[in-house]
Amino acid sequence: MTGAASVRTVVIVVAAxxxxxxxxxxxxxxxAHKQWAFATNPRAICIGAGAALVLGIIGWPSTGYAAVAxxxxxxxxxxxxxxxRPRGQ
Structure with missing residues (x-):
C-alpha cells in the first residue's frame, strides 16, 4: 500500500x-460526550500518546508519514x- 493510500484509509476510518x-x-x-470522555482522562491520554509514539517510531522507517497517521x-x-469509566456516567 502506498503512503497516500494508507493515509486515505486512516481518514476513512476516522470519518466512520x-x-x-x-x-x-x-x-x-x-x-457523544460519553463516547469521547476518554479525551479528558489524563491517564488514558498518556498511555495512548505513548502507544502512538512507539508505533510511530517503529513504522517511520518503512512508510514515513503514513505510519504517523x-x-x-x-x-x-x-x-x-x-x-x-462506565459509559453511563
Missing amino acids: LVIRTAIAKLRKPGS WAVLAGALVASIVDH
Whole structure:
C-alpha cells in the first residue's frame, strides 16, 4: 500500500468514527460526550500518546508519514480502551 493510500484509509476510518458519533448523538442527545470522555482522562491520554509514539517510531522507517497517521489513530483507540469509566456516567 502506498503512503497516500494508507493515509486515505486512516481518514476513512476516522470519518466512520465521527459519523458513528453523530448518529448516536442524533438518537440520544449527550451520548457523544460519553463516547469521547476518554479525551479528558489524563491517564488514558498518556498511555495512548505513548502507544502512538512507539508505533510511530517503529513504522517511520518503512512508510514515513503514513505510519504517523496510523500511530495517531491507534493511540486514540488505545486511549479509549484504557479509559475504564462506565459509559453511563
